[in-house]
Amino acid sequence: MTPTSADLLITGCTVLLHDDHEHIGFRDDAAIVVRDGVVESVTSAAAVDGIAAAERVDARGQVALPGLINCHTHAPMAALRGLAEDLPTEEWFNDVVWPVESNLAAKDVELGARLACAEMIRGGVTCFADHYFAMDEVAAVVAECGIRAHLGEAYFSSQGPQGRERSLEFALRHRGGAGGRITTALAPHAPYTVTDSDLAATAELALAHDLPVHLHAAENRDQTDTSLARHGVTPVEVLDRTGILDTDVLIAHGTGIVERDLPVLERAQGRTAVATAPRGYLKFAWPTTTPVRALRDIGVPVGLATDGAASNNSLDVWESMALTSLIQKSTTGDPRWLTSRQALHHATLQSARAVGLGEIVGGIAPGRRADIILVDLTGPHTQPVHDLAATLVHSARSSDVRTTIVDGRILMRDRELLTLDVPAVVRELGERMPGLLDRSHGRRIQEYDT
C-alpha cells in the first residue's frame, strides 16, 4: 500500500533492515514514512514521490539506522567528566567521586542530565538506561528534550527500607511518562551494597508490580572472587537465590561472570540481559571484559553501554560498538568473531531487548517507534565503502550522525540540537562547580568495594 501522507518523510537514504532471521541488510534509495511517531512503511524513494508530509528530510548520501541505545549509564555524572583520572576503581570512587557525589544537589543532577542528553542526541543515542539518584530531575530533562529513557532510582541497603520504597515509588510514578517515552525499573545498586533480604524484597516488588530490575552485578572479577570467598556464591548466584533472576533483569557490566554462572543465567525465569561498557574496563585495567560470546551461546542479549562519563569520559555508544568488536576479537583470540554485522545486531535488537523495548524500538520496521538516526558517510574517513557494515562500525564516528529522531520528532537536524541549549548548561554548571567540588562535607556512607 502506497501512503498518501505522512508526518515525517525521510527520502533517498540507505536503510539498515533486519530480515526474518534478524540478519542485517541494507536497502538503497529508500524512503521511510512516519506517522504518529511510528514507522508506517519503509519503501522506495520513488514510491513516496509527491505525497504530502508535514516534515521532510532529504537523506541522500546518508544511512538510516535505528537510534543507538545506551543500556547503562549515570547521565548526571557527565558533570564529573574527567574529575578522577588514572586511578584504580576503589580510589576513583571512594576518594574522589563519592565525596563529590554526596554534595550533588538536584540542580546539579538536572544540569548533568541535560549535558548528557545533549551529548547522547548528538552521538545518535535515542534511548538510555539510567541508574542514579534524584531521578525526578532526569525524568524532567527526558520529558523536555524528547529523548527516550529507561529510568531507575538507585538505592543501597545503607539507606534503609526507604531507599527501596523511593525506588518503587519513582518507578510507578514515572512509568509511561513523557508520552510513553519513559519506562522504569527498580534499581538496587549491586549485590555487594544491597543485602540479600533487600534483593529478595526487590524481586517480590518487581513481580508484584510488573517492573524490571536494573542493577550492577559481577562488575569485575574481584567482586566475584570476594563474593565467593565471603559467601561461597558468585554475584550471579546471589541474584538467583534472592529471586532477582525470576524478574526481568538488566545486569550492568558482568565482566566477573564466570563459567558456573552460565547455566544459572540460562535457566533464569525472567528476561535477563547484560550491558557492556568496555572502555571503562580497559581504563580501570580490569582483567576481563563482558563474556559476550558465552552469553550469546546461552541466548542472553548483550546491549551496548557507556557507563557514566566520570569513568568512561564520554557517552559515545558508537565507540562502545567499535570497542566491543575490537575487544571481543582480542580477548577471544578470534578475528572472525564479532563481525561488524554482529556488532550492529548488539547495537540494535539486542540493546532494545536489554532495556525491555525489544518490540518497540531497535529496528526500522512498520509498527516500531520512529527512533531513527541518519549517518553521513561522505567524509573522507568513511570512503570508499567496500562493506557498509564495516564502514559503520569501524570507520564512522558518532560525529557522523547528522540527524537524530525520537518518536518521529527531530531532536537534532544537520548537527544542530533543537531541544537543548548547551552553552547555557555549560555556563550554569561552571558557576556551580566550586560548590560541587568542595569535598569538605563528603561523607563515606558507601564503600565501592565487594
Next chain:
Amino acid sequence: MTPTSADLLITGCTVLLHDDHEHIGFRDDAAIVVRDGVVESVTSAAAVDGIAAAERVDARGQVALPGLINCHTHAPMAALRGLAEDLPTEEWFNDVVWPVESNLAAKDVELGARLACAEMIRGGVTCFADHYFAMDEVAAVVAECGIRAHLGEAYFSSQGPQGRERSLEFALRHRGGAGGRITTALAPHAPYTVTDSDLAATAELALAHDLPVHLHAAENRDQTDTSLARHGVTPVEVLDRTGILDTDVLIAHGTGIVERDLPVLERAQGRTAVATAPRGYLKFAWPTTTPVRALRDIGVPVGLATDGAASNNSLDVWESMALTSLIQKSTTGDPRWLTSRQALHHATLQSARAVGLGEIVGGIAPGRRADIILVDLTGPHTQPVHDLAATLVHSARSSDVRTTIVDGRILMRDRELLTLDVPAVVRELGERMPGLLDRSHGRRIQEYDT
C-alpha cells in the same frame, strides 16, 4: 620582545606547551605568532593586540596542540578500506589485500593518497610516515596538499637488487622536497621478506647517504617465535646483526618485541624508535601490543600510528592516542600507567622523534615549524573540563579539530579542507573500483608470513 607583524596570528586559545623537563602544561588566553612557517613566539593575547598579520585566526574556546603525527601508515591503502574484514592477518593479506594491491596502478595510489591526506588533515594529522609502492605519487600529493611527510619506497628481496636501488633513488631524489616538508627513508619491508644480506646492504646505504630506515619488525609474537625457531634469533636481533640498528631506524608495531630484545635496542648505535598502531592488533586478535612501558624504560620513543586503512579502517591518530592509553593500562594491569599527559607526550615529542623530526616539530615553541591544530572543546561531550589533558585524550575526538596548519599554512579552516577536493577523489576512485577489485590478475609474489 613583542612582535610587530606576523604572517599568521592565532589568538585567544589555550596552548599546549612542554616545559624544560618535557612536562606538558597549558597556557590560557595565549597568542601564537607565526612568520615564514615558523613559530616566532607564544605570548599573551594582550601582547599581540593591534599587530599586523597577513592572516588571523580567532581561536577562543579552542586548544592549540602540535599537529598529530601518524608514525606509520600506508596512505594509498585508504582505497581498500573495509575490503577485507574479520580475517586473520595471513588471510587478510594473502587472500584479499595482496591480490588487489598487485593490480594497483599509479593513479590508484595517487587517489588513495589524496583520500588519506584529506582524512588525516581533517583529523588533525600534520605529518605522516608512509611506507608503500609508487611513492612518487604520494610525494606529489604531499607537495600539492601541503601536509608534511616522511616517505619511503618499500621493497622486498623478491624484487631483486632493483627494489633496494629504487628505494635509495626515491629517498635521495625526494629528500627535502615540497619546500622541506618531505623527508625520506630507506624502506625495506621486514626481516621476514628482506634477506639478511639485503638488510646489511640497506644499513650500509643508510649510513653512506645519511638516511634513516623505516621497516616492519617483530610485528607480532608469531613472527618472533617463527624467527627464533627458524634462525635462532629474534627479528630485533636480525636488525642488530645486519647493522640496521646502527642506523636511525623506525620500527613499525614491535608487538613481538620480547625481553631479550630490550638490551639490544638499548645499546643500538642509531636513533631507534617504534610506531604503535593498537587498533589493528586488537582487530587481528594479536596476543600482545607494543611494550610501551618497557620501551620507555630503555629510552626508546614510541610514536602513535594507524597503519593502513585497509587493516585499521581509519587514519585516526586521535583514536590511536586514546587506545594506546586504554590498552596500555589494560595490558599492564595498572590504571595509573600511561596517563593522559603521557599519552600527549607520545602524541607530540615522541612521535616527532620517531619520524626524525624531534627538533623540527612536535611542540609549539619558538623556532619550531608551525604545525598546529586547533581543537574545539565547546561540544557537550568535552564539557565540563576538570582536567584538560584527560578531556583531550579521552573525551575529544578527531572531529573536534577545527583548523589544521602545516608550516604556517592553513590546510583546513573551520572543518573545510582548503587544498583537497574529496568529492572529486571519491568519484574518480568509484569509477576505477571495478578494475581495482578484479583479482583475476593477482599474483602472489609475496607471502605475508614469517
